[in-house]
Amino acid sequence: MRVSVKGIGFDRLSMEEAVRDAAALMAEEGGHYIVTPNPEIVWLARSMPELHSALNGADLVIPDGIGIIYAARILGTPLVERVPGIELTEHLLDICAEQGIPVYLLGAKPGVAERAGENLKKRHSGLVVAGCGDGYFQEDEPVLASLRASGARLILVCLGFPRQELWMASHRDEVGPALMLGVGGSMDVFAGDVKRAPEGWRRLGLEWLYRLISQPSRIRRMIKLPVFLLSVVWERLLHGRASAEGTE
Ligand code: UDP
Secondary structure, X not given: OEEEEOOEEEEOOOHHHHHHHHHHHHHOOOEXXXXXXXXXXXXXXXXXXXXXXXXXXXXEEOOOOHHHHHHHHHOOOOOOOOOOHHHHHHHHHHHHHHHOOOEEEEEOOOOHHHHHHHHHHHHOOOOOEEEEEOOOOXXXXXXXXXXXXXXXXXXXXXXXXXXXXXXXXXXXXXXXXXXXEEOOOHHHHHHOOOOOOOHHHHHOOOHHHHHHHHOHHHHHHHOHHHHHHHHHHHHHHHHOHHHHOOOO
């Protein structure tokens, strides 16, 4: 069951259910990908048809931002809860570590994925990091060859949006049997270069405010959040609940 927020169908899943479904995708044959859109990505997709298709074409569409949760509620079709991509990743890494499933870390500036890998191996005992690569490559083929050769079943794709969503959608069938997870700036957090908001801020749904205070240059990006929410309120007023009913 998907809930439409501005044309993007979000899976109505709790964190526990998202972990279960993602783990199942990791074990399946073929290539799969998960997207974790926030309001900024959804907003951009309105003017970028290929991003729109890449998001809706994902195996799972996870509500990462609190703005998506508010929007779904305003539309009268609430989602279960916020499922931060970075937390979903940590749960999947636990499963990979327990079961010896190899993981590939792709993205961020040169050297960051390697440092992230070292930290993650300390936190998830037994984790197998089968390969690392930065996110500033020009040619896809060597990267795809490296992903396939690594035998990784979980690939963290942290190329920033919209590049990571477009990249995963166009290479789904070229990564071998594997699940790609597009989780933006998470590699920088795993490497210890960027700090997440403290637990209290997160519980209050204020992670965005913490990020704004610690990186004021994000203001240009975040200014779109109130515009997004106002447009959702407008949609609800114009069309009522029906326009937001599930899409699947
Ligand atoms: N990035 C990358 N390749 C690119 C553009 C960006 O690997 O071509 C990385 C960048 O170094 C950073 C991440 O993508 O690690 C995006 O970070 P941001 O904080 O913008 O992520 P978001 O807000 O999307 O979670």
